[in-house]
Amino acid sequence: MGDRTEANPPGRYERILRDAGVRITRPRRIILTILADGGDHPDALEIFRRTAAIDPSISLSTVYRTMKLLEEKGAIQRHVFEGGPSRFERADGDHHDHLIDIESGEVVEFRSDRIEKLQEEIARELGYEIVSHRLELYGRKRQPD
Template identity: 75%
Template sequence: MSETANPDPDYETALRRAGVRITRPRRIILGILADAGDHPDAMEIFRRAVEVDRGISLSTVYRTMKLLEGIGAIHRHAFEGGPSRFEPAAGEHHDHLIDIDTGDVIEFQSDRIEQLQQEIARSLGYEIVHHRLELYGRRLRKQ
């Protein structure tokens, strides 16, 4: 990410609406999040940020992530056995498959799974208002 990259305007707008000042370090962090194609943890966000500006502190990363989570702009995932990881809250609903050997997080969407969840909830007399599906697996070994 270049120093002049523009962060996702939704992050910045949401923070401004919440009364948060957008400092240069925050703008860099927002740009990193906007460019992230993965689910980085705070240390990875920090690592990427100091490549742009060595003066950014880890506490600034943590505070910024907490602010973004608090206003609903990002989701925090505490995948089993690892640090909290982050992804944008905007976008289509999806689920996650976590590779237990590499820590890779694979996003997927299945209409069959979504339909089955709805059927199960209805049969038990419920309406789903929120859900999160995490599968943990290991690549199959080729025989």
């Protein structure tokens, strides 16, 4: 695992947990590294599978407890996409929206300036300022014509 700094996600996660008074055990360090290295939206069982491949002694409850702590501290975001388990992603990334493939469960991140401007315009017309938002689109791959 080497020397991790605050500039990289595992180091940032470790700092957040240490600041909360949580000991950074080897199992937790493995979980934090898996979270930082993955560019996807894994659920707790997938995180558990990845940790078990490195260290089979890590329990599912350790994964759940670690994810809950990270979520409570704002280091990760939990998404509950329709019809599926909770999935997790880093909270420090750039804003993006999600397209969820209803057949495969794949989560595709995207960003659209047009959608962002339209949301601002709608909120303004209704007398609101957007504080935060999440956009989730659900679909299936189109079949070739």
